[in-house]
Amino acid sequence: MQELHRKRIKKALSLLKSAPTSQTLVISSNPAATRSRDTHFTYRQNSDLFYFTGSSHQSLTLVLRPHAKEQVVLVAPPEDPVKKVWEGSQPSTKTLARSLGASEVFSKDVHSAVRNLLRGTEVAFLQSISGTPSADLRKEFATRSPHSMRGLPASVVEAERLTSHLRCVKDPTEVQLIRKAADLTSAALLHAAQFIKPGMKERELAVMIEYLYRLHNAEPAFNTIVATGPSAATLHYHQLSRTLRKGELLLIDTGCELDMxxxxxxxxxPVSSDTPAPLAAVYECVLRAQEAAIRAVKPGARMTEVHGVAARELTYGLKELGVLRGNPRELLKKGAYKPYFPHGIGHSLGIDVHDVGPGANDSLGVLEKGMVVTIEPGLYFSKSVGKIPACGVRIEDDVLVTPRGCEVLTAGVFPKRLDEINNIVE
Ligand SMILES: [Mn+2]
Structure with missing residues (x-):
């Protein structure tokens, strides 16, 4: 792993060096997030800091400056003996510095130490996560008078502008880690699916899924959505308060975060195998759209084009379902599907569940070999339309862009054909 992190740092240094001006990147650990008063949420490392160091250290700052003698510097405060009593030791900065070939600076005032390392730099890539030395310097530079900025960076750029270049294309180690997360998500879904039956609570299912994540040292990458019947029409439904009913559809949107x-x-x-025909028809329509969209994923394609493929299938489907009337081409042009498919086709996936890289509405970002994106079309009816009851259907997979097309990394997670699903749930 050390080699991997050294390689990533080297790439960042050469990106920084490629500009005619001197550029420095500053990446800090995330601050601990307060839950209430003096209690905190479970600590989550900053994704960029993890990408470059693999460290879980909570007060570390990495400075990359290719123009300086010491190009890679780790800055950390000396260990706080009181904090150590309550929370244990932080991982050793010395060991990390050795493995990364970095110099280390220990200072009670990390902010000033990093400011000093920025002297002589024209452009600083700084973060915007408040409470970090990187973001605090950004604020400081924005408010200082030009006179007092002598020797300090004249311009500041969002660090993600640089790190996203590196992180959006996944290396084989990262793809392997996403596969591992997919395996655990699969095990959790298959386990929970055995218990699906009318009378069960949405919350019970969500907890069962997340129980398996936590049991295997993972955690939910986001709050699991379990939504039945009309509640599935709310995209980020979080109440989990409904009871599963016979003849309804159940939407589960979940994923674990394993090893970051x-x-x-x-x-x-389907909650029961007697899915009413209109619901089965909505399901089949979304499945066709998802399969068509996945076929459109390849190097050179744009997410907006992939979205267009799904939107076309959904528009024809909505016409067949009797929801839309008129010429399908005109309907597509007008975006008549939008009230029923109001979100994007997907997003990048990696260390962050909504990772850096081409977003759903990004018409400029072109898919490249090694990127991982989700493909997740859906149809949502908040009220019944004709014979279709209020419902929501979304089908989502994680897809790796390969040299000639794509590979569905979550193909084994859970079947998508209704007859196959019915065999598991029965
Ligand atoms: Mn998603």
Whole structure:
């Protein structure tokens, strides 16, 4: 792993060096997030800091400056003996510095230490996560008078502008980690699916899924959505308060974060095998759209084009379902599908569940070999339309862009064909 992190740092240094001006990148650990008063959420390392160091150290700052003698510097405060009593030791900065070939600076005033390392730099890539030395310097530079900035960076750029270049294309180690997260998500979904039956609570299912994540040292990459019947029409439904009913569809959107890499899948599952025909028809329509969209994923394609493929299938499907009337081409042009498919086709996936890289509405970002994106079309009816009751269907997989097309990393997670799903749930 050391080699991997050294390689990533080397790449960042050469990106920084490629500009005619002197550029420095500053990446800090995330601050501990307060839950209430003096209690905190479970600590989550900053994704960029993890990408470059693999460290879980909570007060570390990495400075990359290719123009200086010491190009890679780790800055950390000396260990706080009181904090050590309560929370234990932080991972050793010395050991990390040795493995990364970095110099280390220990200072009670990390902020000033990093400011000093920025002297002589024209452009600083700084973060915007408040409470970090990187972001605090950004604020400081924005408010200082030009006179007092002598020797300090004249311009500041969002660090993600640089790190996203590196992180959006996944290396084989990262793809392997996403596969591992997909395996655990799969095990959790298959386990929970055995218990699906009318009378069960949405919350019970969500807890069962997340129990398996936590049991295997993972955690939910985001709050698991379990939504039945009309509640599935709310995209980020979080109440989990409904009871599963016969003849309804159940939407599960979940994924674990294992070893800092996320999985994100959605499956829509009949609560009982006697799915009413209109619901089965909505399901089949979304499945066709998802399969068509996945076929469109390849190097050179844009997410907006992939979205267009799904939107076309959904528009024809909505016409067949009797929801839309008129010429399908005109309907597509007008975006008549939008009230029923109001979100993007997907997003990048990696250390962050909504990772850096081409977003759903990004018409400029072109898919490249090694990127991982989700493909997740859906149809949502907040009220019944004709014979279709209020419902929501979303089907989502994680897809790796390969040299000639793509590979579905979550293909084994849970079946998508209704007859196959019915065999598991029965
Ligand atoms: Mn997603």
């Amino acid at each position: 890499y996320a999985c994100d899948v959605s499956r829509t599952i």
